[in-house]
Amino acid sequence: MTSTRRLVFCVLLAFLAAIGGVFVGRALLPQPKQPGAALHEVLHHKLALDADQQARLKVLEDRFAVQRRTLELELRAANAHLAQAIEAEHGNGPRVAAAVDQSHTAMGELQKATLAHMFAMRQLLRADQTSQFDDAVVKALTDSQG
Structure with a gap:
């Protein structure tokens, strides 16, 4: 895997982890009324x-x-x-x-x-x-x- 592909993969993985964190946080934490x-x-x-x-x-x-x-x-x-x-x-x-x-x-x-x-x-x-x-x-x- 080239360094460019590795960088794109890492950025994509970080983005997906962030999106996943948002969904988990919204599901587990009570929303303010x-x-x-x-x-x-x-x-x-x-x-x-x-x-x-x-x-x-x-x-x-x-x-x-x-x-x-x-x-x-x-x-x-x-x-x-x-x-x-x-x-x-x-x-x-x-x-x-x-x-x-x-x-x-x-x-x-x-x-x-x-x-x-x-x-x-x-x-x-x-x-x-x-x-x-x-x-x-x-x-x-x-x-x-x-």
Whole structure:
């Protein structure tokens, strides 16, 4: 076997080993849960929503998806502004402080919108459904994974 073939073989073998390691790691290690996944599970699969509740929930979720995307873009822009300020000042100067405030404002707006959406979803529920929803909200907010 020539040195070129040996090198190609070693590179290919290393690549296959890396791919195999990824698959084994994904199979053996638990995947982190997405924030809100448990709440979504309760809302869509455990509360037995009637057709009217499902239709109204879809409207709320579609509207919030647009609002959330807009707020996430604002947060991303605020973080980019913060990065620029840090790069320019190389310290905690006035531009950095202003950019931090802008970032905190964007985060706060996203959190307020998320809470408003959650309370709007809760309003769709019957009295016999709210306690399970409330438990899922508390768990989502206090779970160390999410």
